[in-house]
Amino acid sequence: MKILISGAAGFLGSYLSEKYVNEGHVVYGLDNLINGNLNNVRTLLHRKNFKFIHDDIRSKDLYPKLPKDLDAIFHLAAQIHVDRSIVNPQETFDINVTGTMNMLEYARMNDINKILFASTSEVYGSAKYVPMNEDHPLSAQHPYGVSKIAADRLCYTYNETYDLGIDIIRCFNLFGPRQKDSGYGGVIAIFINRVLQNKPPIIYGDGNQTRDYMYVDDAVDAYDKVLNSSNNPGKYGINFGTGTEKSVNEIAELVLKYSGNEKNLKAIHVESRPTEVQRLYADISKAKNLLNFAPKNEFGHGLSLLIDWYKNYKSELWLY
Numbered sequence: 001m002k003i004l005i006s007g008a009a010g011f012l013g014s015y016l017s018e019k020y021v022n023e024g025h026v027v028y029g030l031d032n033l034i035n036g037n038l039n040n041v042r043t044l045l046h047r048k049n050f051k052f053i054h055d056d057i058r059s060k061d062l063y064p065k066l067p068k069d070l071d072a073i074f075h076l077a078a079q080i081h082v083d084r085s086i087v088n089p090q091e092t093f094d095i096n097v098t099g100t101m102n103m104l105e106y107a108r109m110n111d112i113n114k115i116l117f118a119s120t121s122e123v124y125g126s127a128k129y130v131p132m133n134e135d136h137p138l139s140a141q142h143p144y145g146v147s148k149i150a151a152d153r154l155c156y157t158y159n160e161t162y163d164l165g166i167d168i169i170r171c172f173n174l175f176g177p178r179q180k181d182s183g184y185g186g187v188i189a190i191f192i193n194r195v196l197q198n199k200p201p202i203i204y205g206d207g208n209q210t211r212d213y214m215y216v217d218d219a220v221d222a223y224d225k226v227l228n229s230s231n232n233p234g235k236y237g238i239n240f241g242t243g244t245e246k247s248v249n250e251i252a253e254l255v256l257k258y259s260g261n262e263k264n265l266k267a268i269h270v271e272s273r274p275t276e277v278q279r280l281y282a283d284i285s286k287a288k289n290l291l292n293f294a295p296k297n298e299f300g301h302g303l304s305l306l307i308d309w310y311k312n313y314k315s316e317l318w319l320y
Contacts, residue, residue, distance in 0.1 A: 002067060004028045006057055006103065007076035009036030011179050012118070012171075015220050016074055017041055021050045028067065032056040035080065040178050057099035063106045072114040072227060075103050078148070082122075085144035086275070096147035097154065104158050104166070113165035116226055119152040119237065120145075121172040121212070121280050130245075131283035134170070134237045142275040152237070159235050167226045167234030172241030172282045176216030176302060177309035187248060188213065188303070191255040192310050200265045201256070205272030207249035212241040212282045215302035218295040225291040233290040241282030242295045258303050 003020050007013040008029030013036065020027050021044050029041060030053045044050040055062045057077050078096050079085065085092040100117070107115050124132055125139035138149045155166040179186050181193035191201040222240040226233060246254075249267070256262040287293035 001025045001071040002028070002069060003072045003074065004030060004066065004070050005074040005076065006030045007036060007078065007118075008052070009033060009038055009040050010076060011040075011176075012174060012216060012219055013074070013076045014040035014178060015216055016076075016223060017044060017050065019220055019224070021047055024049065027051070028053060028070075030055060030057070030062075030066075030077065032077075035180075037178075057102055058094055060102065063102065066106065068110045070110070070112050072116070073103065073107055073112055074116045074118075074223065075100065076118040078118065078151075080144065082142050082144045082275070083273075085142060085147065089143035089147075092143050092147050093150070096144075097150045100151040100154055104154065104164065108158065108162050108164060114227070115155075115164065115166040116223055116234070117151070117155045117166055117168050119155075119168050119170045120148050121170050121239070121241070121282065122277065123149045123152055123170065124280070126277045127279040127281055130279065130281040131243060132239070132281055133283040134239055134286060141277070145277075156236065159232075165232055167232060168237040169223065169226060169234050170237055170239050171219050171222065172212035172214055172239070172280055174216055174219050175213055176306055177313070179216075179306075187211075188251055188255065188306065189310075191252055192259065192307055193314075195255055195259045195261050195265060196307075196310055198261070198265070201252040201267040203248050203252060203267050203269050204276065205269070207252065207267070207269060208247050209276065209278045210245040210247045211280050212243070212245050213251075213299060214241050214295055215297035215299075215305075218242075218297055221296070222287065222291075222293055225287075225293055229291060231290075233286075238286055238290070239282045239284050240287055240293065241284055242299075243282055243284050244299075245279070245281040246299065254300070254303060255307070258300070259307055
């Protein structure tokens with residue numbers, strides 16, 4: 001296949017790029033390298049079936065340069081930081097909404113009928129009931145979440161109006177090697193980075209807020225199952241997660257335990273952040289029923305792998 005991956009040098013995008021390049025597909029990896037890091041795909045740059053494109057999804061000049069005979073698009077490129085969206089909502093909407101519109105128009109005009117759009121569990125806002133299925137109200141409370149709602153619903157509209165074949169994928173919180181230790185969503189990586197420097201984890205608020213944390217390999221498996229499905233399982237949205245939840249307090253305790261610092265350090269609580277989602281807990285019944293999806297990586301195993309990566313590789317990889 002010929003596959004375009006926007007956000008190819010990002011956390012999840014780099015894993016998907018590796019998978020499909022190694023399987024022999026031709027991958028066009030698009031990234032403006034604002035959030036993404038070229039080191040995430042540096043082992044692919046010499047491969048003949050990986051074509052790196054340094055450009056921006058907001059640029060109309062990009063799309064005439066892209067191939068017109070793609071088999072699939074993974075649209076992952078986005079401004080994903082909540083705090084940054086609060087400071088600069090205009091930029092967030094330009095990237096997440098206008099950029100998505102540009103990508104959908106490119107797909108529509110070139111009859112590309114397999115598009116996997118990276119929505120997010122943040123579109124739901126804090127849980128009104130648990131576990132949260134795809135019918136949960138979309139009630140994000142911050143500009144990032146609202147921008148993803150707009151893009152999510154834009155994809156829905158293109159499905160309804162143009163029968164475009166978009167799968168709207170709502171992954172709950174991901175973690176694993178290559179995840180940045182900055183921003184709103186990477187609390188596990190942030191904690192690990194601090195603890196390995198003998199600094200205590202900093203918890204905003206009481207720490208009782210929960211998330212459904214899925215290891216990155218399971219997210220790759222989820223996307224692959226959607227790609228290879230014969231129908232359109234995510235036409236109206238599809239959740240991927242573990243169907244379990246962990247509090248920020250639990251995460252801090254586990255990071256201290258697995259890093260061997262539980263006797264030396266204790267988490268510090270500071271004032272809570274405005275608009276923070278308090279609870280996310282996935283109902284993945286739809287993914288199980290339609291795609292036979294089941295996460296394979298237990299949380300503790302994934303956490304150990306991430307801590308080992310931070311100890312052994314992280315400092316060498318993020319040089320740019």
